[in-house]
Amino acid sequence: MRLAGRPSPWGLGVGALALVLALPVLVVVVNLAEPAGEVWTHLAETVLADYVINSLLLMGGVTAGTLSMGVTTAWLVAMCEFPGRRIFQWALLLPMAMPAYIIAYTYTGLLDVAGPVQTLLRDAFGWSWGDYWFPEVRSLPGAVAMLSLVLYPYVYLLARAAFLEQSAAALEAGRTLGAGPWRGFFTVALPLARPAVITGLSLALMETLADYGTVQYFGVDTFTTGIFRTWFGLGDATAAAQLAAVLLGFVFLLILLERWSRRQSRYHHGGARRRQVPFRLRGTRGGLAAGACLAPLAFGFLIPASQLAVWAWRTGPALVDARFLELMRNSLLLAVGAALMVLLLALIMAYGRRLRPSPLMHAAVNVAGLGYAVPGTVIAIGVMLPFAWLDNTVDGWARAQLGLSTGLLLSGTLFALLFAYAVRFLAVSLQTVEAGLGRIRPSMDDAARSLGRRPWQVLQEIHAPLLGGTLLTALLLVFVDVLKELPATLILRPFNFNTLAVRTYELATDERLADASGAALAIVLAGIVPVVLLSRAIARTGERHAT
């Protein structure tokens, strides 16, 4: 085996994979260099300012919402003892199972004029329609509320971990210097947890920018809806890609923010861990704490999930028909296929990096993992353009040379959709697999090599069995993400190919909210699986930290 002077097959393979996975983003960026067409000029003059302002307002609102809910609940659960703390510490994650578009449909059904809340008010007070003021859900503030309710768990998760990891001594030193719970929180704990809080926030904001279902339904014009309209309404691919590139600029800033805050947080660890919950809240204060935790949980999960369940119960028998079963089958096949494919890619990349940790390899793996921040809409455009170009080129060549048309080879196929999922969700799998591999000491690899195994045999005989549970987790996380994904699926799905998410969207757009409940409930139930996985990990750290 000659090694020096030639790049290894692993290096070449991982590099090539990374390049292919980076293709959609590159395509979108390259489109910036295209001369701006009429449509773009039109967009720039009319709606672009709205997109930017709405996106900024949305991000500002979600920042306020997720920070207030996420940090408060994290602090209470990590630092205070009050009734229900043990349940809240995992239950506060449940809203993560609720895709933003589904919670938006549900609250619309609950709060609109014909919904149970307004009906109840009218009946109770004898009002009639038009007599009274009621907040309009389908608005920008409504979208902020919906997104905040399902995205605050990102902040909660990271802030809670940061509060728990803070050295006991820091807060105790603060207390001996006269800082009580409130001052201790603002002067010691919060500054120490800031990097983690910002990381969580940047993840929540990435999801906000990526959201399509909620803003589309609420009629709030942002980049994602603009891209859709430009592509399908105005039929201008270049202008759509240019919009996507502007959106990517926002995303890139968020990635920088996230990387920066993660680097900061490295210096904030250390010291002995706390064994005791420092503050005990009793009586009214305990009740207030429990209420503060119950509110986001109730509004973010319990109420909408119950409403979905009620709708599904009422429409139940009519729901489970052949069509619904086909939706289930499509969704499951797609999600399982994507999860397996993404896992395979993640394994190759993670193992390649372990085998040959060169700077080039690190760069390749990092680039391939960037897709988690890129909105599904942008990825869909980035997949669509090169695939269409390839189809046209092959077709043109075949017509000229062979006198026949090859038609669409890649566009509108499941392959295009799976490819988009791979770009978007590789990071989820990659992080899980790399964390798992990191727990296997490198001497295991060396031992197996010195006992006569080739690198891929080591992967098969040592890593695969040792990774067992980790691989299952990686599969599940991607499975659920694919099940929930809406915009990319909407754009790239083959003609007449429906999934649960797409069907929910279609029915909701037709204002058949109750009929959408079956598919929506199925997605939410599947979404609970990763929450359970996370909360099991949380329960373990909770036991360690706070008994």
Place this chain on the structure above:
Amino acid sequence: MRLEVDTVTLGYGAKLVVQETGFCLEPGSLGCLLGPSGCGKTTLLRAVAGFEPVRGGRIRLGGETVSEPGYTLAPERRGVGMVFQDFALFPHLSVADNMGFGLRGWSRGERKARIERLLELIGLPGAGAMYPHQLSGGQQQRVAVGRALAPRPRLLLLDEPFSGLDVELREGLAREVRAILQQEGTTALMVTHDQLEAFAWADQIGVMHAGRIVQWDSAYDLYHQPADRFVADFIGQGVLLPGRVREGRRVETELGFITGELPIACRPGCEVEVLIRPDDVEFAEYGLRVEVLDRAFRGAEYLYTLGLPSGARVLCLTHSHNTHAVGDQVRLRLEADHLVMFPRTEATEALPLAS
């Protein structure tokens, strides 16, 4: 099988870790690379295993070149066994499966017989069905040795194999492993920073310093005939005392004359430094008056630090019934069998050497 490491250079990126160094290990003998952490000994061992490519030089195993610049025979094709510092037992495999891991291609019967023989050899008969986490540290260590020996490697490498174990276990296990290797007739190379472990285990020891093997010798010769100041300092304890060469192969020091073969070319009158080990001096009825500056009780012995009239210090190891308090005046005389000296450097003061 004979291992030749010939002027090998190793490095990571721009940093050279091992520079043009080499040694030769004869078939059936046990060698050891000894040195402080960061001296490049583990990198050299990993290069022999095939995990690190060489930048220069050549590694040969039984006459076959396995490493040279641009060529590295993959570790799995070398027939070289390795025992790791953390043992690296596969946690998902039983003891028997761990030991049988390298026996691919053996028939079922041969495999079983080989595993059973090795379990016996390492003193764990009947433990084949157990899993690594059920074993103690010492037992895991022996399984790791058995696993590496199972495929009858051409050469066995051991990377700090005893450092993960309790101090009380180390020397006993080192001797036990030595016996096992001798019974199998294996050629082996170990890496350690612990000289007692190296002394208890190896036939030949290479002392490494800053990427080079500075001396390849037996333990006895390393102690009594160190090749340079580094080896003198690293192996055992002692101090360097100023001296002057006199006629008749004698060296005069403050403590008296030492006679012996002059290891460096010196004329009478030239200034040198002489290595005085703690066992080279003893308390006497007559001799130089020295002051007790410090003493360390070691059970059977005392290690005294003694101040000479010139201000130089020497160490003296003596029976623990020779009790003197700090500040006492005692008399000391030389009783050295070996003359070890180096050319005098600028520093004329005697340098106390750490252990």
